[in-house]
Amino acid sequence: MSQTPLDVLRSVYGYKSFVGLQEGVINHVTGGGDALVFMPTGGGKSLCYQIPAMIRQGVGVIVSPLIALMRDQVGALTRNGARAACLNSSLSTSEAWEVERRLGRGELDLLYVAPERIMMPGFMSVLERLDIALFAIDEAHCVSQWGHDFRPEYLQLAVLKEKFPQIPRIALTATADGPTRADILTRLHFQDARIFSAGFDRPNIRYIVVPKNRGREQLLEFIENEHKGDSGIVYRMSRKKVEETCQWLNAKGIESLPYHAGLDKRSRDASQDAFMRKEGLVMVATVAFGMGVDKPDVRFVAHLDPPKSLEAYHQETGRAGRDGLPADAWMSFGMGDMMVMRKIIAPDGDAAGRKRIELQKFNALTGFCEAISCRRQILLGYFGETHEPCGNCDLCLNPVETVDGTVAAQMALSCVFRTGQRFGAAHLINVLIGKHTKPVLQWGHDEVSTFGIGQEHSINQWRGLYRQLIADGSLEIDPEGFGSLRLTQRAWEILKGGRTFAMRLESEPEKKERTRKRERRERKPKTGWAGEFLQTPEETRLFDVLRDLRRKLAEEEGAPPYQVFQDKTLLGMALLKPRTEEDLLAVTGVGQSKLEKYGALFLEALAAQYDEHGRGEPRAVPGEEKVEAEVRKKAERGETARKTLELFHALGSVEAVAAERALTPHTIYSHLIQAVGKGELAVTDVFPLAPDAIRRVEKTLASFKTRGITALKPVFEALEGAFDYEVIRCVQSGMWARGKKAVKRG
Numbered sequence: 001m002s003q004t005p006l007d008v009l010r011s012v013y014g015y016k017s018f019v020g021l022q023e024g025v026i027n028h029v030t031g032g033g034d035a036l037v038f039m040p041t042g043g044g045k046s047l048c049y050q051i052p053a054m055i056r057q058g059v060g061v062i063v064s065p066l067i068a069l070m071r072d073q074v075g076a077l078t079r080n081g082a083r084a085a086c087l088n089s090s091l092s093t094s095e096a097w098e099v100e101r102r103l104g105r106g107e108l109d110l111l112y113v114a115p116e117r118i119m120m121p122g123f124m125s126v127l128e129r130l131d132i133a134l135f136a137i138d139e140a141h142c143v144s145q146w147g148h149d150f151r152p153e154y155l156q157l158a159v160l161k162e163k164f165p166q167i168p169r170i171a172l173t174a175t176a177d178g179p180t181r182a183d184i185l186t187r188l189h190f191q192d193a194r195i196f197s198a199g200f201d202r203p204n205i206r207y208i209v210v211p212k213n214r215g216r217e218q219l220l221e222f223i224e225n226e227h228k229g230d231s232g233i234v235y236r237m238s239r240k241k242v243e244e245t246c247q248w249l250n251a252k253g254i255e256s257l258p259y260h261a262g263l264d265k266r267s268r269d270a271s272q273d274a275f276m277r278k279e280g281l282v283m284v285a286t287v288a289f290g291m292g293v294d295k296p297d298v299r300f301v302a303h304l305d306p307p308k309s310l311e312a313y314h315q316e317t318g319r320a321g322r323d324g325l326p327a328d329a330w331m332s333f334g335m336g337d338m339m340v341m342r343k344i345i346a347p348d349g350d351a352a353g354r355k356r357i358e359l360q361k362f363n364a365l366t367g368f369c370e371a372i373s374c375r376r377q378i379l380l381g382y383f384g385e386t387h388e389p390c391g392n393c394d395l396c397l398n399p400v401e402t403v404d405g406t407v408a409a410q411m412a413l414s415c416v417f418r419t420g421q422r423f424g425a426a427h428l429i430n431v432l433i434g435k436h437t438k439p440v441l442q443w444g445h446d447e448v449s450t451f452g453i454g455q456e457h458s459i460n461q462w463r464g465l466y467r468q469l470i471a472d473g474s475l476e477i478d479p480e481g482f483g484s485l486r487l488t489q490r491a492w493e494i495l496k497g498g499r500t501f502a503m504r505l506e507s508e509p510e511k512k513e514r515t516r517k518r519e520r521r522e523r524k525p526k527t528g529w530a531g532e533f534l535q536t537p538e539e540t541r542l543f544d545v546l547r548d549l550r551r552k553l554a555e556e557e558g559a560p561p562y563q564v565f566q567d568k569t570l571l572g573m574a575l576l577k578p579r580t581e582e583d584l585l586a587v588t589g590v591g592q593s594k595l596e597k598y599g600a601l602f603l604e605a606l607a608a609q610y611d612e613h614g615r616g617e618p619r620a621v622p623g624e625e626k627v628e629a630e631v632r633k634k635a636e637r638g639e640t641a642r643k644t645l646e647l648f649h650a651l652g653s654v655e656a657v658a659a660e661r662a663l664t665p666h667t668i669y670s671h672l673i674q675a676v677g678k679g680e681l682a683v684t685d686v687f688p689l690a691p692d693a694i695r696r697v698e699k700t701l702a703s704f705k706t707r708g709i710t711a712l713k714p715v716f717e718a719l720e721g722a723f724d725y726e727v728i729r730c731v732q733s734g735m736w737a738r739g740k741k742a743v744k745r746g
């Protein structure tokens with residue numbers, strides 16, 4: 001086996017280094033060991049079996065429950081030059097036959113199959129005749145009846161251990177609470193496997209919860225200010241709300257599609273397909289949408305209705321930012337949401353324990369929403385992990401102010417008590433601020449001792465305080481669903497002066513929205529999330545050009561744009577500003593196969609921009625400086641330019657070298673110009689120019705440079721088109737080489 005995992009990572013995927021647990025898992029499985037892998041979505045799970053499957057002898061068989069996911073992964077692998085296929089019910093007989101033929105001939109490194117297929121007797125005997133590299137069981141939590149994704153066929157997969165005892169197996173999942181873990185271990189017979197467990201943290205996701213005042217307007221503002229033109233998911237609780245929100249967003253100019261279980265399968269598939277393939281589409285969905293959606297560039301997940309629990313929240317928001325770039329998990333949450341959630345909790349007298357567990361989950365979620373310190377700490381704490389304040393949630397970025405609110409809390413609680421524990425927050429607040437509403441007069445609540453005692457705080461402040469008291473467990477919502485509030489034991493601790501209460505100061509919504517909008521407008525240009533990284537107009541322009549080219553190529557191939565290159569790769573190009581294939585290989589996500597397929601096109605598009613507007617300073621994507629520097633150094637010593645130079649010495653003409661290497665003349669020239677810049681060739685070796693012609697170009701270049709202009713277009717125009725861009729670039733490289741020498745001598 002000549003290839004190491006790192007070789008495969010770089011040449012096939014174009015990634016420069018492993019992240020997290022990947023390397024450990026890959027080495028263990030490549031060495032023949034069984035592994036059970038818990039990794040959050042977006043942690044790079046699939047590489048953990050794909051790379052060992054490509055390195056080990058034979059075909060890797062991957063069991064996956066979702067056809068869409070299989071298709072997507074096989075598409076991405078094939079595009080990277082890997083030998084992959086899938087077998088499932090969506091194939092025609094002849095297509096399936098073709099896959100089996102390739103399988104029989106040993107022409108596949110990866111085969112994705114549905115769980116029911118692998119258990120068919122006929123298919124099992126096919127497997128027994130083959131060389132098998134490994135078995136991978138994806139979405140392994142489907143074996144557990146605890147979760148909502150239970151698939152009975154998964155139970156039979158335990159048989160793989162008996163039938164193929166010598167073949168390594170790897171099971172993977174992102175869902176990993178205690179009972180599910182135990183189920184995977186025992187039901188799939190993974191007792192001897194090594195367990196790899198990554199934490200639950202998704203550092204690139206920013207958590208934001210805003211108090212709900214005008215739900216969908218808040219959502220619209222969030223999308224327009226932060227995510228114009230980005231892909232995102234909006235979760236709603238019911239089919240009706242999905243349809244409403246979707247129509248409303250479309251009317252407001254945000255292109256959206258609906259997804260819920262009430263739509264027929266064809267429309268659901270069409271929605272999902274469009275979401276995968278198009279850029280900048282918003283999916284408005286119930287939780288029916290999500291599993292198996294492995295789109296890397298979802299930039300936000302928004303909850304307009306609350307999730308069922310913090311587990312569900314973690315899973316649903318985990319669909320954002322799988323490419324590791326910044327993404328937002330945004331939620332608008334209010335008192336009404338608390339009422340709705342409380343309503344669906346099991347009634348008293350239900351199966352023992354269920355009510356208690358559901359109440360715990362409710363408390364955990366409201367605690368998260370009403371937090372006054374780092375949300376990530378609370379979320380991870382729920383999964384048993386500790387974390388520093390993260391610096392990437394709304395509460396870390398804009399800390400809330402708290403004051404001693406013991407007296408205010410006593411007023412709020414005592415108002416509940418004085419009015420008989422039968423009313424909701426809206427009525428209680430009217431009493432506190434002394435409003436003579438009809439119900440207040442009808443119930444005689446203008447006579448109670450708490451009437452009008454709370455005028456020093458706004459309605460908004462009281463609303464926030466009541467939510468805080470519910471999250472704190474001092475108040476509970478009536479289980480009948482009328483929305484009335486009742487005191488608990490904890491409330492009496494405050495009322496009797498045994499406990500103080502820190503009250504969060506609520507910001508007044510209108511004012512806050514306006515300042516935030518202004519800040520955003522100043523901070524961010526039109527490129528949405530990428531605006532944070534793109535520092536100059538040149539970089540923004542490069543990024544837009546790259547996106548257009550990607551869109552065009554994706555359309556031609558009928559593939560999702562991210563399968564051509566992910567956002568992260570385009571960003572890397574816009575910042576690193578590659579000129580040569582070596583430069584391009586240093587960008588994350590550019591491997592050998594994609595270099596050959598797309599490299600020349602992207603380099604040409606970039607070169608045209610450099611010529612017209614200047615190149616600007618190359619720099620690495622923040623956070624990847626070290627990796628890129630290392631790769632670049634290696635690349636500079638690299639093979640391809642060296643090969644071109646050797647052949648050029650031997651053959652003497654650019655056309656001959658281009659033909660020999662099956663590269664475009666454009667690429668060969670770029671290699672040679674690079675060699676001129678290093679002083680390995682003279683300008684006249686590449687272009688037969690007379691000395692006075694060279695002087696003329698040099699003089700023009702110098703005159704623009706002293707004026708601070710680095711773009712080549714003005715130089716080209718000043719020379720009246722007498723010299724090609726490539727000639728000008730070559731002369732420029734010659735000047736650099738002389739300059740470097742002069743510095744060394746000096």
Ligand SMILES: [Zn+2]
Nearest residue numbers: 374390393396
């Ligand atoms: Zn935080």
